[in-house]
Amino acid sequence: MITLTPSPFSPSEALADFEKEARGAGAIVSFTGLVRDRAGDADVDGLHLQAYSPMTENGIEKAAADARQRWPLTALRIIHRTGDMGPFEPIVFVATASAHRRAAFEAADFLMDYLKTEAVFWKREFTKTGNRWIEPRAEDYSDSARWTQTNMETDRNARHK
């Protein structure tokens, strides 16, 4: 299930709900992203997240379907904030459940890479010294490139040798 919400949400409540849904799964991985209070050497006063509905939702649905095709998941949950939020507030929550812990880890990791670099959001950071739009870093793009089919096989081989 996928939710975009302009209101604060609780990752631990989301995990509690997910546990019920994933009952019998064996392995559950969750990722929570929180608003930083520092960016470089500036204090962060808040963040604004802009979405473009329904393109944003459709893209996330597609990534979730992709994850389900790549890994044997028994449940999947994505919550993403939009609008204005303050430091320490959760921006994003991803949970995956599977019989296999590697599948749960990799699927959560994959979905976060999608959300960081491909999900249709624009992010603005408010600091004392001004406001700036934040675009993904080179590191985010290279993390995301790990999941192209060819790289994934290279990765698997390297891991398991």
Next chain:
Amino acid sequence: MITLTPSPFSPSEALADFEKEARGAGAIVSFTGLVRDRAGDADVDGLHLQAYSPMTENGIEKAAADARQRWPLTALRIIHRTGDMGPFEPIVFVATASAHRRAAFEAADFLMDYLKTEAVFWKREFTKTGNRWIEPRAEDYSDSARWTQTNMETDRNARHK
């Protein structure tokens, strides 16, 4: 913080506590392992986990210290059940917090591999057709071997090329 407990615990409450502790972290990853209700084609009635104190605790402490040295973690939490437990009950909870999401993912993954193959536990499964002691699978050992220093570098190179 590391806890071995013979009593049931709630992963979502553990995550709620961890969020407070990890305040300002940016990225939180949690892993929850649950007792399966099926093993092969048998129904599982329950599980017994035997520990050898303080060797079990000391080993986990050492793995946690190792994780903190390898990745820039701002917080770390491990809860592991001992004794008897029923299907769907949580066995293990690992949470990691970092400014960097890759660090949080990798450290949680690393700690789970340690817990599966090196932590001093013995696990017995109760099924209708009998009880059996479960030892790690070949797959668990190969997962765990990913984290030797040389393999990790190979892995990183493969991932980021």
Next chain:
Amino acid sequence: MADILYFGRLGDVAGTGAEKLDIPATITDTAALRRWLDVEKSAGGAFLEASVRLAVNSEIVVDPHPISPSDEIAFMPPVGGG
């Protein structure tokens, strides 16, 4: 009238996040629209950047893509959430 949406930093450049515009009849594709708007908004090339993608009626397109006077057209700088 076309609905033009300016996302992320392009909202600052355009001075608004969305507006209705009468696109001149001579502007019939996305590449021409970029050039025309960049001048209209004194954007100094911001609308021409290759990293800025255009979506026509919620579909990301490759320049030059035909546009009609009543399309919804979004200017999308690099995306990223989480």
Next chain:
Amino acid sequence: MADILYFGRLGDVAGTGAEKLDIPATITDTAALRRWLDVEKSAGGAFLEASVRLAVNSEIVVDPHPISPSDEIAFMPPVGGG
């Protein structure tokens, strides 16, 4: 008297998880202890397996490791939690 601990499946083999034993004076190291106990318990080689490690006073040791009559000695088949 030595404290002998049998973990995992070795508890089933030994018929108990822990016991106090008078180890014969001729048994002075872990390798000899494995052989002696395997016969005592009719374990059919279960105590001799290379995958079964021994801990003496909570330290995992490599055979043959010296033992004293009052040591705590644990027989540890392959471990694994989670």
